[in-house]
Amino acid sequence: MKAHLTRRYRFSASHRLHSDAMSAQENLATYGKCNNPHGHGHNYFVEVTVSGPVEEATGMVCNLADLDGFVDREVIERYDLQHLNASSEFSERVPTTENLCIAIYELLKQGFDKAHVEKVRIEETLMNSFEYAGHAEMH
């Protein structure tokens, strides 16, 4: 039987929302205080949802130790206490939480093969959250 499993992780990072394609005035109008030149930080919560058949011998969709290991190594190590704009994936893309969702989803899609990656959801603050599931329709 197919089940979905969601694990919640956290990391803290700084970013600045700024597009080189826009004028200074346009950047300010678009991003407001998120455009402040020295950036600012958030405590992010990331929810990773994977799915698959529940294996009879283990009762699991995938071993949490594998998922935790992958996310710690590839996501948390990469972003925790870093400035997101300095990461290569944000050299061309603005590190909005939408784009962060897509970047983390792609890291998982490319590297995690123990279960199907369904969705990445990120809370930037308690008041906003973002979800990305590739082209799949979300539950």
Next chain:
Amino acid sequence: MVYLTRRAEFSASHLYHNPAFSAEENRRVFGKCNNPNGHGHNYTLEVTVKGEVDARSGFVVDLKQLKEVMQREVLDAMDHRFLNKEVAEFFTRIPTTENLAIVIWERLSPKLNHAALHRVRVYETPDLFADFYGEA
């Protein structure tokens, strides 16, 4: 179609152990969840039902009936219990969060009269939950 979710909490203990595995294999696959005397969690259960809003009552489902079924089928059976030893389904199935979601679905689904079950979500901790949508 409207979706309605009801939440409940229960506390229970469990351990992960497959008698078909060697002691070493159990330890390797399940880690500290294999500790022989078990350990406990405060589980949060979210049951989501779906249906059309009844024109007369304005309800998707009679919440009282949903609450009673959840109480009888889940809380009375699992709250303050050792799942492996006191809940029949877990005599043979490992009481992972995934299997808890499936077992709770199987218990609730035939008992709900007027609304269709959409999702059973079980939080083992605030950082880990499993969803079951009744998919084969």
